[in-house]
Structures are given as structure tokens and as C-alpha cells.
Amino acid sequence: MTKIVAINGSPRKGGNTETVLDAFIKGARDAGGEVTKIRLAEIEHKNCRGCNACHKTGVCVIKDELTPVFEEILSADVLVLASPIYSMSVTAEMKSFIDRGQFLWAQKFVMHTLSFDAKHLAKHTGVFLATSGQDLPYSFDAAFPVVTAFFNDAGFTYSKNVLFPGMDKHGGVKGWPESVVEAEKAGRELVEGIK
Amino acid sequence: MPLSVLAISTSPRRHGNSESALDTVLESFTGESVEKVVLNDLNISPCKGCGRCEKLGECIQKDDFQALGEKIRTCDVLIFASPVYSMSVCAQGKALIDRCQVFWSRKYVLHDLPKPEGKKFGMFISVSGQNRKGIFDHTIPVAQFLFDVSQIPASRIQYLLLPGLDKMGDFKKNPDAVRKAKEAGENFRKYLEDL
Numbered sequence: 129m130t131k132i133v134a135i136n137g138s139p140r141k142g143g144n145t146e147t148v149l150d151a152f153i154k155g156a157r158d159a160g161g162e163v164t165k166i167r168l169a170e171i172e173h174k175n176c177r178g179c180n181a182c183h184k185t186g187v188c189v190i191k192d193e194l195t196p197v198f199e200e201i202l203s204a205d206v207l208v209l210a211s212p213i214y215s216m217s218v219t220a221e222m223k224s225f226i227d228r229g230q231f232l233w234a235q236k237f238v239m240h241t242l243s244f245d246a247k248h249l250a251k252h253t254g255v256f257l258a259t260s261g262q263d264l265p266y267s268f269d270a271a272f273p274v275v276t277a278f279f280n281d282a283g284f285t286y287s288k289n290v291l292f293p294g295m296d297k298h299g300g301v302k303g304w305p306e307s308v309v310e311a312e313k314a315g316r317e318l319v320e321g322i323k
Numbered sequence: 324m325p326l327s328v329l330a331i332s333t334s335p336r337r338h339g340n341s342e343s344a345l346d347t348v349l350e351s352f353t354g355e356s357v358e359k360v361v362l363n364d365l366n367i368s369p370c371k372g373c374g375r376c377e378k379l380g381e382c383i384q385k386d387d388f389q390a391l392g393e394k395i396r397t398c399d400v401l402i403f404a405s406p407v408y409s410m411s412v413c414a415q416g417k418a419l420i421d422r423c424q425v426f427w428s429r430k431y432v433l434h435d436l437p438k439p440e441g442k443k444f445g446m447f448i449s450v451s452g453q454n455r456k457g458i459f460d461h462t463i464p465v466a467q468f469l470f471d472v473s474q475i476p477a478s479r480i481q482y483l484l485l486p487g488l489d490k491m492g493d494f495k496k497n498p499d500a501v502r503k504a505k506e507a508g509e510n511f512r513k514y515l516e517d518l
Contacts, residue, residue, distance in 0.1 A: 219372070
């Protein structure tokens with residue numbers, strides 16, 4: 129069974145991002161995927177301190193509710209990072225999570241204790257699901273490299289974007305029911321594609 | 324009247340490279356009214372995305388943002404320093420910038436953000452560990468959002484971007500980086516005096 133972990137970086141419960149993420153998850157479950165959703169706003173977590181202890185030990189000195197989340201992610205086949213665009217990038221919640229992933233980077237590039245071979249990467253998929261209020265041609269551009277960094281460090285091949293720009297002009301998901309249909313289809317097709 | 328200069332260091336690491344670059348720039352501003360804020364000493368929660376600021380013109384979350392936000396709004400010169408973490412500003416900086424959504428709401432939704440008394444100017448200082456091309460490209464748009472909602476137009480933003488400073492103390496050990504920071508501070512001061 130395809131194991132999917134979905135990280136929701138939106139602080140809003142039932143907002144646009146969570147609604148399309150839930151639709152994506154429904155599609156993935158209908159196709160037989162096993163999905164765990166984690167709302168970052170609900171779990172107690174601290175920001176990376178930049179102490180660089182992980183460059184020596186490979187582990188983060190901070191132990192909090194994010195610690196087991198990283199373990200869960202490393203055992204998943206698919207990682208979905210979901211965030212609305214705030215101030216031209218992912219939310220502070222999502223950024224906090226991604227910065228905390230520095231220990232993975234340290235394991236890969238400093239300690240050389242973590243590596244992902246081509247076979248692993250071919251089987252592990254990264255999906256970025258995002259919404260933006262404004263409908264600018266570059267709405268997501270500054271967010272892509274941020275999620276790319278995390279997918280690379282955690283051993284997922286970043287191969288799919290599920291993007292919903294211009295939520296404001298649509299009046300949110302309520303005024304844009306097609307976005308929910310599209311997200312559900314993307315979730316279903318993802319799992320079917322893996323089978 | 325001396326200029327009111329607000330300098331914000333976002334890095335969680337005290338006296339690290341971005342803070343040291345900021346301190347070097349600030350050496351050129353003796354005689355002005357300079358306040359340096361270390362974000363890590365403050366308690367600023369992430370934006371909840373509740374959208375209340377679009378109606379109220381203020382943020383419903385009461386923490387250290389209120390006082391700092393007021394300083395951002397009223398200063399003449401805003402100098403914002405951030406390291407690049409995972410291809411963007413660090414989570415601490417992102418939390419502050421996301422909270423500035425209240426200014427976005429007042430500027431673009433409520434149209435009640437008071438015009439600054441004098442002309443406002445900004446400087447973005449960023450330091451990255453890696454040296455590759457375009458390393459700051461996805462950090463700059465986030466900083467530009469901050470300056471825009473702080474009523475500092477793009478034409479009045481200066482940039483000091485220092486790549487390849489990774490380890491603690493790398494800035495101070497790098498004469499070229501120190502010279503660039505000194506010159507950036509001197510030039511900025513001179514630019515403000517020549518107006």
C-alpha cells in the first residue's frame with residue numbers, strides 16, 4: 129500500500145489550502161493510499177536555532193512534537209507539502225518545519241551518513257500543493273526552491289505541483305468548486321500512477 | 324533631526340554572520356537614532372491567517388509584534404538582516420514578515436495606512452552558506468514584501484548580499500565581505516545625506 133504523509137502548513141483550519149488538501153487526500157485514499165495528515169499549527173514545535181550541532185551529531189538538539197514527524201516522513205512513499213503563499217513564500221509554519229530539516233542536510237552533506245540511491249528516489253515522490261490569494265504569474269516562484277530543498281534532503285523526487293493560484297478572485301474554494309474536483313483527481317491519479 | 328534607523332537581525336544565532344554584517348553596516352550610522360532588534364529575543368507567533376486584519380486594521384494576536392510593527396511603520400530607515408535557510412529567510416524572519424500582513428491589509432484592502440512622515444528607505448542584508456548562483460533569488464521577494472508593506476518602494480531598497488559565509492565567524496574572517504559591508508553602510512549613509 130502506498131504510504132502518504134501530508135504536511136499542512138496552513139494555520140487556518142478548513143481554509144482554502146486545507147480544503148484542497150483534504151480533497152487530494154480523499155482522491156488518494158479512494159485509490160488505495162494510506163494517508164497521514166499533520167497540521168503544523170496544531171503541534172508544538174520550535175524553530176531551528178542555527179546551532180549547527182546536527183553538523184556534528186546528525187541529530188537535532190530540539191526534541192518536540194516535530195521529532196516523530198520526521199521519522200514518519202522518512203518511512204513514507206509520498207510526501208505532500210501543502211501551504212498557502214504568504215508574503216511570496218510558504219508560511220512561517222511550513223518554513224519552521226523545513227528549517228528543522230537541517231539535520232537531514234547535515235546527515236547527507238556533512239556527515240555522509242544518509243544517502244538515497246536512484247532506486248529509492250524513483251519510488252519516493254514529493255508533491256507540493258499550494259494556493260495563493262493573488263493571481264500573479266510568479267506567485268509560487270520563491271516557494272519552489274524552499275520545498276525542493278526539503279524534498280531533496282528527505283529523499284523524495286519532487287515531481288508534482290498541485291497549484292491553485294488566484295483564490296481571492298474566485299472567492300476562495302467555495303467560489304471555485306472545480307479546484308476541489310481537480311485536487312481530488314490529482315490525489316487519485318498520483319496513487320494510481322504509483323501502482 | 325537624526326534619522327530613526329531600525330535594524331532587525333532575524334538569525335537565531337547570536338553574533339553570527341548576518342548579524343555581524345548588520346553590525347558593520349550600522350557602524351556608518353553613528354549619530355543617528357539607531358535601534359537594533361534581535362528577533363530571537365522576542366516572542367512573535369506565526370500569522371494565523373484569520374484575515375481579521377482586513378476588517379480591523381490590526382492584528383488580533385497580542386505579542387511582541389505590536390511594538391515592533393509600530394517601529395517598522397514609523398522608522399525612517401529599515402535595515403533587515405537574514406541568513407538564507409533552505410533557500411529563503413529563516414523561520415523567525417518569516418514569522419515577522421507574515422505578521423506584517425496587517426500592513427498589507429491596511430495598504431491594499433482598507434487603504435488607511437498613514438503615509439510616512441518622511442521618506443522611507445530600506446536595506447536588505449542577507450548571508451548564505453552556499454556560494455551558488457542565484458542563491459538569494461528566492462529570499463529577496465520575501466524581503467521585498469516586507470519593504471513594500473512598510474511603505475518603502477523598490478527604488479529605495481539597497482542590497483548587501485554576501486554568499487559563501489557558512490561557519491560561525493566566516494564573515495569576520497573574510498576581508499572582502501567586511502569591506503563590502505563597510506562600503507554598503509558608508510554608501511547608504513552618504514546616499515541618505517545627499518538627498
